[in-house]
Amino acid sequence: MIQAARTLDTYGLLCPVPIMKTASAIREIAVGEVLEVLADDPQILEDMPAWCASNGHALLDTIEDGEEYKLFVKKVK
Amino acid sequence: MSKPVKAVGLLSGGLDSTIAAAMLMRQGIEIQGLTFYTGFCVVEHNRRSKTRKRKKPVRNEALQAGAKLDLPVEMIDISGPDYLKVLTDPKYGYGKTVNPCIDCRIFMFRRARQYMDEIGAQFMFTGEVLGQRPMSQRRQPMNVIDRDAELDGLLLRPLSAKRLPPTVAEEKGWVDREQLGDIQGRSRQKQMEMAEEYGIEDYPSPAGGCCYLTDANFGRRILDFFEYEGKENLTMDDVMLLKIGRHFRVKPDVKVVMGREEGENKFLERYAPGRWRLETKDVTGPTTLVEGHPTDDDLRQIAGMTVRYAGSKADPDTPVACRYEETERILEPAPVEESVVEEWRI
Secondary structure: OOOOOEEEEOOOOOOOHHHHHHHHHHOOOOOOOEEEEEEOOOOHHHHHHHHHHHHOOEEEEEEEEOOEEEEEEEOOO | OOOOOEEEEEOOOOHHHHHHHHHHHHOOOEEEEEEEEOOOEHHHHHHHHOOOOOOOOOOOHHHHHHHHHOOOEEEEEOOOHHHHHHHHOOOOOOOOOOOOHHHHHHHHHHHHHHHHHHHOOOEEEOOOOEOOOOOOOOHHHHHHHHHHOOOOOOEEOHHHHHHOOOOHHHHOOOOOHHHOOOOEOOOOHHHHHHHHHHOOOOOOOOOOOOEHHHOHHHHHHHHHHHHHHOHHHOOHHHHHHHOOOEEEEEEOOEEEEEOOOHHHHHHHHOOOOOOEEEEEOOOOOOOEEEEEOOOHHHHHHHHHHHHHHOHHHOOOOOOEEEEEOOEEEEEOOOOOOHHHHHHHEO
């Protein structure tokens, strides 16, 4: 089980807003820590891997539960 | 070893800005991508509201370009009252529709310059090509934009650089002008050749028309809003609704927005609080929102219109649920002639 330092709730928000909020939230955790992002916009499944790849963070896991998603992003730098 | 020169690149993820970034990376420039969320991007809106099956997933191209080129991308939300003033009161006017392209560029470039200073970058660049777009990418407007955005020569346009006066980045030797482009005009042939040279594949088809403000239908709706509701009252929620569904002006103070498919209906549900919401009972049909102050007769006619657009599944007398906040009543729809519907259509 991945231990998150912080959880970001983006339920009800549509991309790219959850991505912009992720970018803000990741600044507030330490390198090596994990941010858990809760979302219900399926577009995040496209956008989060690309955002992590471009910004050098690691998407550790994505859990889909019906129309809800949990994404675990590790701050790498 | 000296620190690499850093530049902020305005990255849409389209072919031109991706190539511009690749050109500068090849010259050893460290790049920070920057993309703006305005609320007017057609692709972004379609990603949010459409459920029709697509051949390919609709992606955020700026993020995809960042991932492909291995460069970081910052997304900044500029939607809001300040940006809306660009739309409602543009100093340099509109293009063919209600597109204030010059003022929009000035707004974005000012914000980009501010971001450039915040992160300690030395210059900024775009993928703009001289003569590619009629309003903002001609020489004279480019000069106006650079002046009003107070760029002080810090904006490089790598694809057309040799056709433009040298910028600070070239004068200081941060980039080699000889290796920059001399592209002009609307053809994308040269860019496609360069994409091949740089190994850039899978880029979005060059199209333009990616902004609602250049869309004629959206333009009509905005002008209707300005006339009946006052441009000073425009909010981002209004903008979201203006982009979606069918629109009808029933009376000066009554407007209808109707979903055209399941995705739009779901999208409209988010905006139901504070508005009347009509839906056919027992049969699938559009979600209809009513803004303003409809009378009972208005609501019955709008119910009739809702039934009309529910298609063959609904009889003309299919009951319509009409909700406002916590209250619900069932309306018998009044018949509405096609000619009346057309008269109301915005």
